[in-house]
Amino acid sequence: MLSQFDYVKPLVLDEALAALAKEDDSYVLAGGTDLLIMLRHNLINARHIIDIKGIPELNELCFIENEGLTIGANVVVNALVDSELVKNKYKALHDAASCLASFQLRNRATLVGNICNASPGADLPPALLIYDAVVKIASVDGVREVPLVEFFTGVKKTVLSDEELVISVFLPDPGENDSSCYMRQTRLKGHDLSTVGVACRLDGEGKVSVAIGAVATTPLRLTALEAEINQRGISEETILWASNAINDHIKPISDVRASEAYRRHMASVLLKRCLVTLTGKEV
Amino acid sequence: MTVAELKHDEKGCAMETAHISSARESRVVIDLVVNGERVIEEIEPNMLLLHFLRDKLKLFGAKESCGEGECGACTVLMNGYAVTSCLVLAIEANGAEILTVEGLSKGNELSILQQEFVFQDALQCGFCTPGMLMSARGLLDKNPDPTDEEIREAMAGNLCRCTGYLQIFDAVKRAAEREREEREE
Numbered sequence: 001m002l003s004q005f006d007y008v009k010p011l012v013l014d015e016a017l018a019a020l021a022k023e024d025d026s027y028v029l030a031g032g033t034d035l036l037i038m039l040r041h042n043l044i045n046a047r048h049i050i051d052i053k054g055i056p057e058l059n060e061l062c063f064i065e066n067e068g069l070t071i072g073a074n075v076v077v078n079a080l081v082d083s084e085l086v087k088n089k090y091k092a093l094h095d096a097a098s099c100l101a102s103f104q105l106r107n108r109a110t111l112v113g114n115i116c117n118a119s120p121g122a123d124l125p126p127a128l129l130i131y132d133a134v135v136k137i138a139s140v141d142g143v144r145e146v147p148l149v150e151f152f153t154g155v156k157k158t159v160l161s162d163e164e165l166v167i168s169v170f171l172p173d174p175g176e177n178d179s180s181c182y183m184r185q186t187r188l189k190g191h192d193l194s195t196v197g198v199a200c201r202l203d204g205e206g207k208v209s210v211a212i213g214a215v216a217t218t219p220l221r222l223t224a225l226e227a228e229i230n231q232r233g234i235s236e237e238t239i240l241w242a243s244n245a246i247n248d249h250i251k252p253i254s255d256v257r258a259s260e261a262y263r264r265h266m267a268s269v270l271l272k273r274c275l276v277t278l279t280g281k282e283v
Numbered sequence: 284m285t286v287a288e289l290k291h292d293e294k295g296c297a298m299e300t301a302h303i304s305s306a307r308e309s310r311v312v313i314d315l316v317v318n319g320e321r322v323i324e325e326i327e328p329n330m331l332l333l334h335f336l337r338d339k340l341k342l343f344g345a346k347e348s349c350g351e352g353e354c355g356a357c358t359v360l361m362n363g364y365a366v367t368s369c370l371v372l373a374i375e376a377n378g379a380e381i382l383t384v385e386g387l388s389k390g391n392e393l394s395i396l397q398q399e400f401v402f403q404d405a406l407q408c409g410f411c412t413p414g415m416l417m418s419a420r421g422l423l424d425k426n427p428d429p430t431d432e433e434i435r436e437a438m439a440g441n442l443c444r445c446t447g448y449l450q451i452f453d454a455v456k457r458a459a460e461r462e463r464e465e466r467e468e
């Protein structure tokens with residue numbers, strides 16, 4: 001049995017923000033696939049639950065050409081899997097959404113909940129990081145925007161204050177001739193976070209971006225590695241070099257899911273596979 | 284130009300628009316439809332949908348096994364979408380339509396999907412079966428002609444320790460065919 005809390009389901013954003021500001025120990029409830037587990041294990045002391053699913057403005061999933069894609073806080077992961085637009089324009093995000101948890105979980109779990117929960121092994125952050133995602137955050141004091149690279153501050157920690165709520169995540173329009181993919185290694189499909197998850201992007205100008213999950217306290221965008229890949233120019237040699245060099249940029253640990261050595265090995269393998277897939281080179 | 288809109292429609296899980304609030308330690312009244320019948324019940328806000336169905340409504344079809352979204356034994360349809368009811372608060376189902384395995388048959392007459400589970404030997408101990416049936420129902424309602432991969436994907440969140448899954452897959456596939464045939468007639 002869960003410990004006791006009160007529950008409110010506001011129908012407008014301002015009401016939710018006021019509720020968050022009013023009481024300590026308030027928690028936002030979206031799909032509940034992380035929150036209910038934390039409640040079940042008494043990992044948090046939630047006295048007030050604020051269910052945001054009644055707020056229509058958080059349902060937005062909307063793409064504007066030359067601007068980008070807005071994913072509201074209530075958009076569930078299966079809505080991304082079902083979206084032809086996401087599949088065509090942001091393939092890595094589609095790949096990552098498709099492999100998250102199980103079908104039932106994806107009907108509830110939201111993308112915004114996935115980033116707010118800030119698990120180092122979550123699948124969606126790497127796919128968002130390569131697209132320079134920006135997080136839109138609201139509180140009674142107003143709205144601010146934070147690039148996703150600055151959003152995560154540690155294991156299960158973000159820049160959000162207790163009074164803040166994420167409204168949406170924005171991904172700029174990647175334009176023409178952009179391709180990307182996400183690949184992960186996991187113990188069991190449908191039932192586990194990734195052991196390592198790598199997202200790569202090859203943009204219209206031939207520039208590579210790389211992000212990776214489950215190898216540090218936060219998901220990482222590997223800008224230094226990208227710079228060197230782009231300076232060398234994409235070739236078979238560069239791909240081989242990068243798949244070794246990635247190990248200088250990550251700090252994996254050993255845990256129940258895998259040893260440090262295995263994570264390092266898989267980071268290398270997955271980066272190689274991603275780059276081979278995107279460039280068509282044979283290595 | 285807007286080229287993509289939220290696919291999960293008004294009845295979708297993401298949009299549950301009835302306002303409700305409760306004080307801590309106080310009870311609250313929820314109003315929902317379960318297996319086609321309107322239900323109004325007083326609950327505590329920390330009650331899980333799974334426990335509401337089993338303990339309050341005495342619908343024992345949905346099973347509690349892991350209690351953490353891993354096994355699918357507690358799967359029910361909420362506004363047409365398969366969800367694990369161990370990860371949903373009963374209060375979140377206020378205003379929703381819930382379908383459990385008890386709502387699949389017409390009296391003693393099993394639905395096509397249930398019949399195929401019998402014909403294809405898709406159960407042994409039967410513990411996973413209500414969840415399996417509800418995941419399959421959720422799939423076939425949205426996608427009456429699924430590919431093999433779509434069937435596997437929709438059922439991947441349901442674990443079975445007895446059958447080895449092949450018969451379950453066959454049952455869903457055959458049920459989809461029979462339901463399509465029936466619709467064409």
Ligand SMILES: Cc1cc2nc3c(=O)[nH]c(=O)nc-3n(C[C@@H](O)[C@@H](O)[C@H](O)COP(=O)(O)OP(=O)(O)OC[C@H]3O[C@@H](n4cnc5c(N)ncnc54)[C@H](O)[C@@H]3O)c2cc1C
Pocket residue numbers: 027028029030031032033034035036037052073099100101102105108109110111112113114115116117121122123124160164165166167190191192193194351352353
């Ligand atoms: C069995 C199982 C398997 C899983 N497998 C995977 C997997 O393979 N890959 C993966 O990445 N994840 C996996 N997960 C976790 C995944 O389901 C969650 O991370 C999910 O995406 C969180 O979204 P939610 O809507 O359910 O969030 P909730 O549980 O509602 O919220 C999560 C946290 O974020 C906060 N929050 C939610 N929305 C907001 C907001 N708008 N503003 C501020 N704070 C907010 C909540 O207060 C809470 O602390 C799995 C979970 C389970 C139970």
Ligand code: FES
Pocket residue numbers: 346347348349350351352353354355356357358367368369370
């Ligand atoms: S009991 Fe709900 S998924 Fe296992």
Ligand code: FES
Pocket residue numbers: 405406407408409410411412442443444445446
């Ligand atoms: S029939 Fe026994 S668990 Fe599936």
